[in-house]
Amino acid sequence: MQCKSCNTELPKNAKICPKCGEKVGKPAGNLKVISIIGFVIMLIASMLPFVQSNEAVLDGYVPKGFAFSFMNITVPVMWYLFILFIVAGILCVVAKKEIFSIICSVGATIVWAISFFGFTYDIVVGKITGGGLKKEYTTLMNVLNNGYGDNTYHIGCGTYIMIIGLIVAIVGVFFDVLKYFKKDLGVDAKYLSNSLNQSLGLKLYYYRGFYLMYLPVLIMILIFNYWPMLGCRYAFTRYVIGNPYYVGLYHFQIMLTNDTFFWRSFRNTLILSIIKLILNTGAAVIISLLLNEIVNMPFKKTVQTIVYLPHFMSWVVIFSVFRMLLSVNSSGVINGFLIGAGLIKDPINFLADVHYWRGTFYVMNLWKDTGWGTVLFLATLSGISPDLYEAAQIDGANRFKRLIYITLPALANTIITVFILNLAKVMNLFESVFVTKSPAVDSVASVLQTYVYDKTFAGGNSDYGYTTSVGLFKSFVGMILVLGCNYASKKVRGRGIV
């Protein structure tokens, strides 16, 4: 075989011409992402209720009616089979064997249909001695036609989403959407060495040592990052003590419609982290601008060393330092000072009063992180050419004008970058609040993560399923934020954050 553009003789398995870097062989087409999305929709649908009771969701009541999906089928093998088809389908799409992926999606649907019509499902009607669940069994056709207990049943969202997923998975195969987004990848020449043209087996053999080296990382990632993702299925179960059982979307319905504590925590998460972000970034910008004006280098270094210091203290230390400063009696530092100055009469409990907690929290954050926040800004400022300033100075621009016309424009990109990087982490607010809050200030301080912690570990009868669904909501919003910020980051500075 010969290369089309330079006529060099090519090695046997070559994908890229070793001489000119031109791609050889026929273009494979792009990944059919829509089809993959379809498969993912089907996978999610397998956990959503196929059949759902008509019972209204009431605050405080454990549902009497039931929901049915693969998660409470009496023969779970059918679910595994279904997942096997989905995985095979996705792999087929990735391997560009689209015809087989259609076969897989049809296969998955057939498995699902058999499960829907052919098998019985569990109904949990109580508990038994010995700590198990008392179960009864029914078919979906039976509950749809005759109801069960006092409840009537209808086709649930899982069925509809399953059908939508199927259509998307099949139709998606015929649309190559990536074509419209495709850019020249501009492969670096260093990635085009001869080994690319070796066969896969040879490459695997060559890299065997590397696979061994990666094995510990892979195992750890699978255990501590991917295994917990599977635990998300508990969001659809009631999980008290030890026996999770399927309740469909009940937790999400309760959470979004009735749980005032959840909404309060969600609101607090956004308020606390966004105000904190604005204050910290603002203060860091101002301080780095001022710091940049210092000409005495030893003084500048000393100041930098000092202001960076609090960043390395744990939140527990920050908390204990501030608790000491703010101690609630007339001999406390701040309270003593305020009383002495005649500003207040009685000592204020800054860390346990709903009026003062947020302010105290922002101050603690400023104290801890403002100094460290200047690192990136200072790096940018030091990169501005001194010639620019000199030229401006000769033109008669004063300090303020130089700031407006030279420094700030140069800094703008970094400010936006820092802002975006931190915005993506908004939902992760946890330890700083967890350490510094007390139950007394829950109404202004409780954030989603602390809500999950408090609700799960407050008593022996907590429902892991419910708190998992709150966590899943948090992860979901967090994911949207990360992807949004990633997109924004690409627009602003040409590269993403993940």
Next chain:
Amino acid sequence: MSDDKIVVRKKKKKFKIFPLVNGLIFIIISLIVIIPIWKVLCDSLDARSAYGLNLHPVEFTLGGYQAIINRTSLYMPFVISVVTTIVGTFVGLLLVTLGGYVLIQWEMPGRNFFAYMLLFTMIFDGGMIPKYLVIKQLGLMNTLWAVILPMSINVYNLVLMRNFFEGIPESLFEAAQIDGCSPMGIFFKIVLPLSKAALASIGLMFSVSFWNDYTNFKLYISKNNLYNFQIRLRSMVADSDIPNDSSVSPETISSAATIVAVLPFVVIYPFCQKYFVQGVNVGAVKE
């Protein structure tokens, strides 16, 4: 600074006002940072319980520190903190260097798959409760592995390490390859010796996070004798869970504990500052 510039400045008589004010501002800012820490230090050396506004110990005592050295319930957490920090930093660095090195093998089949797998964990996570259940199912509850392992696989640090490795000139690898060096050999003979700064920087980041860890201990450890110093400090400060000792006040002991908790990093920090700063800059500027 050129001579011209000085000449230009000298023409303006008031140019000294701004640096003066600016310097003053930074002296104040430095004081705001220093005074709370100084105050805790003074209180830790003061035998009384009601301190007031003084900035020096009134009744000098070393009783707070003696209590920490003498009492099992106070020095054991310190030992636990030291152990987890050392073991955790070692395990973390091991994983991060291995992973980072493999991720720069651009032609390795599956390299992109591994990279995407890591990146996906930065987008979506399972949440606190599923992770808790996994640790429980693994039987790691109430063992120090429960706090060491989950934190030692830090994707952010791994990507950082990869960025450092990418800076190593390609020609060095090629030369070593031609000399018949195995991948492991290259790793130990070339990559690691060239990445001392990176190892220091990331190692410091790991050790800070292990030393300061509170959440993982709170979640996975419920045995008193396995608590680390942060947990112990929090319960001393917030719940007054302090051994009763009539010679010094409980406040003195908890102030002393606060100082002990920050001491290791305050001592080494001025010498390592550049590594910390380097870590942040590499993380944000390069990808």
Next chain:
Amino acid sequence: MKKTIKKLTAVGLTLTSVMGLVACGASSSNSGSKEKKTVDWASVEKPGTFKVMADGTVVKDTNGADAFYSQLEELTGLDIEWVRPEHSAYYDQVASTFASGDLPDVVLLSSDYLALYANNGYLWDMTDAWAKSETKNSGRLITSADKIEAANVVLGADGEEAMYGFSPFRGNGCCTYVKTSWLEKAGLSEADVKDKTLTYSEYYDILKKMKAASSSDYVISAPGWIGTEAPYTNYLPEFYQDAEYTFYLKGDEYVDGFAQDEMKAALQRLQDAVKDGIIDPSTEGQTTAQARNKFYSTDPSTESGVFTYWAGTWADTLKTNLANKKLDDRLVAIYPIKELGSYTERLSTAWCITSAAEQSGKAEGIFKYFIDTMLDGGDVQMLWQYGAKGTHWDDKAETVTLQTAKAGDAVKSYTYEEGKFHFLPSPEDPTALMKKNHIDPVLAIATFKGEDPGASSLTDVVKDNFEMFSNHSDVAKPLPMTETLGNNITDINKARNEVISKVALGTWSVDEAMKYYHDTVDSKADAVIKSLNDLLK
């Protein structure tokens, strides 16, 4: 970027689902039918080895537990494998043990956990065993024993009430201690409060006088506004009076005590008392240790003068600690004020036999030989009450010397003659004597056959105080555990605690707070009340 994201998604989800195949839930359904068999108690034999899980109220490993274990084995002939989690994390460990399904055979549980696990079918029904037991029919039970065991009668998984646990001792409760030095400073005397039932206004007047005469910011500093277990109001009983914190049976139906008028009045009293400087505002979120430290404080601006705390042994401990701080004070435990009527005794912890023991057929044997012997009125009861002979106590002629806490302290030593019961220094802390083992001698629900051999170890302070408490207290009423209750109680209590703290600190008026309470959790409270009332039908 799109491609990256989509690839990521694909990879992530593929992995997730692949692992799904490996790890997907293994749900086991054990459906056993439950038939009550009659047991011939006389012929029940000793069980083989069994596992017992207990908290730190049974002497700890560091405190000579081995001697206790071996003497118990000697006396009863039982082969016991002890599981002893850390005391502070005991219920975390219990919860994770039950969740993992690897149950011990016997477990010590608080009333809340007893109700929870009984309701979920993890405990063995000991109603019949108790009715036929030696302890019950021995005639040595104290009069309130029935009331105490009644708290262990809860709903089982089958929806019927049965006795799922056995409490060998009473729960104890809190009474109010007043420092005599504070009384004197306020121009009052011990006689003004001792042995008489004050009314709230009289009591409040006394508190006001004390406040006026002291340089402290407050008179009372309590461990939190409200307790975390029944009876919730026990740390500030004079202010809550007859208000009920949670659901209770009023007449023939359950109501939400927190929504009643009594609670509104109580909240108003609390708010006024904080405003008048009687109660310390930092009661908010205060731990028991912090509140105790304020009672012992040597700093006149943070000292508290009145403290509601546990009766019995604690009366002595409070006194000793004050003496150690050189605060030469006496404490007067006052009678419950008129509006309060009586102090409340909390529900006791109980020994429960789990379904694991039932499945292995050991339950009856364990009851007969392990639980029923605890209060045998002889050597085994001695062991449970005072610990192991020779390690924790002794009756030979000897001189017991305590180690000193610091060099230079006065050496305390006691000499005893042959046959005189006395405690030995605690193995864990040789500076103090042992006080008790699992069963507090004043709290045991059964007396010894004949004279209590250890009676001489009780100080008069403890005996007098406990007698006063016993005569003026009532056992807390247990609340049945329904699934709806378990599901909602955390949220409801959260709202309640928020209301109390905001009213107490004066942030909200009582009416504003109650409006918030009703808006937030009314639907949940209604669901709970309905589930409780359904039980009565």
